Amino acid sequence: xxxxxxxxxxxxxxxxxxxxxxxxxxxxxxxxxxxxxxxxxxxxxxxxxxxxxxxxxxxxxxxxxxxxxxxxxxxxxxxxxxxxxxxxxxxxxxxxxxxxxxxxxxxxxxxxxxxxxxxxxxxxxxxxxxxxxxxxxxxxxxxxxxxxxxxxxxxxxxxxxxxxxxxxxxxxxxxxxxxxxxxxxxxxxxxxxxxxxxxxxxxxxxxxxxxxxxxxxxxxxxxxxxxxxxxxxxxxxxxxxxxxxxxxxxxxxxxxxxxxxxxxxxxxxxxxxxxxxxxxxxxxxxxxxxxxxxxxxxxxxxxxxxxxxxxxxxxxxxxxxxxxxxxxxxxxxxxxxxxxxxxxxxxxxxxxxxx
Numbered sequence: 001x002x003x004x005x006x007x008x009x010x011x012x013x014x015x016x017x018x019x020x021x022x023x024x025x026x027x028x029x030x031x032x033x034x035x036x037x038x039x040x041x042x043x044x045x046x047x048x049x050x051x052x053x054x055x056x057x058x059x060x061x062x063x064x065x066x067x068x069x070x071x072x073x074x075x076x077x078x079x080x081x082x083x084x085x086x087x088x089x090x091x092x093x094x095x096x097x098x099x100x101x102x103x104x105x106x107x108x109x110x111x112x113x114x115x116x117x118x119x120x121x122x123x124x125x126x127x128x129x130x131x132x133x134x135x136x137x138x139x140x141x142x143x144x145x146x147x148x149x150x151x152x153x154x155x156x157x158x159x160x161x162x163x164x165x166x167x168x169x170x171x172x173x174x175x176x177x178x179x180x181x182x183x184x185x186x187x188x189x190x191x192x193x194x195x196x197x198x199x200x201x202x203x204x205x206x207x208x209x210x211x212x213x214x215x216x217x218x219x220x221x222x223x224x225x226x227x228x229x230x231x232x233x234x235x236x237x238x239x240x241x242x243x244x245x246x247x248x249x250x251x252x253x254x255x256x257x258x259x260x261x262x263x264x265x266x267x268x269x270x271x272x273x274x275x276x277x278x279x280x281x282x283x284x285x286x287x288x289x290x291x292x293x294x295x296x297x298x299x300x301x302x303x304x305x306x307x308x309x310x311x312x313x314x315x316x317x318x319x320x321x322x323x324x325x326x327x328x329x330x331x332x333x334x335x336x337x338x339x340x341x342x343x344x345x346x347x348x349x350x351x352x353x354x355x
Contacts (some may be wrong), residue, residue, distance in 0.1 A: 056114035086112035134170035193231035200224035
């Protein structure tokens, strides 16, 4: 709920005599202070993330540009110092000073994780190693995992989860390329993406009840929903179903249509389930984001399915009427819909609230 909505409710309580003006003023002041604190913290974190990312990229690019001019001894020294110096600084800022210098400490933390990958790449340059991408990313992730338990910050959890996911993706590509048919490889990548999203969500649920990991668990849950939504959204397109059945040349008879319908139904079911879960746990930003994505999905499918089937004017007239009618029905059923999503729906009162 937005700040203005909460303040509006407080004014209604004053008008109805639930609270007096002095209590209302105190409540509004506390809300404004909390919102201002949260907004400033979010802005500072965003600036810090951008700065740390830019610094990491700039440092690695500068070293790469001057790499050939450095002696072997300097190269080895850089490999050792790259992750060590920012890690020590981050530990001093975040652990020794007990959270003092939070922005500098978290920026150094991100820089240290990025520097691990830079050091591994430099080692490969020194010794002319040609390792597959999944081995480099996998080793990078393994070496970064201790940072998760040392600092217990959201960025470490997110970077490690992303690293593990990237390792799985590139490992499947590397091991499957040339050894299995494209349709099998595509299906395997889809299954791996959904399973990994489920693992992340399960882990995020476990962390929900641990205070020190509360925010990290929330990031994992939201990230898992985003990953599953993206993977399942890809499966709703015509090309995906055709690829599974052998490509465009093998599906000219329209045999892909039934499979595509199944994937679209599964995507809608997942999206509705995710919206209900997000609403029940009061993750309204995620729920509304999924609702918006569902709107995008409907628009995409509407255009891809019907644009070439009817006159352009009729296409937009029918589409406009459909979306207006949908919005009207949702508005009329808004109370029931929210109650059902929150798990507070009373079936005995359904008949009394019908339109």
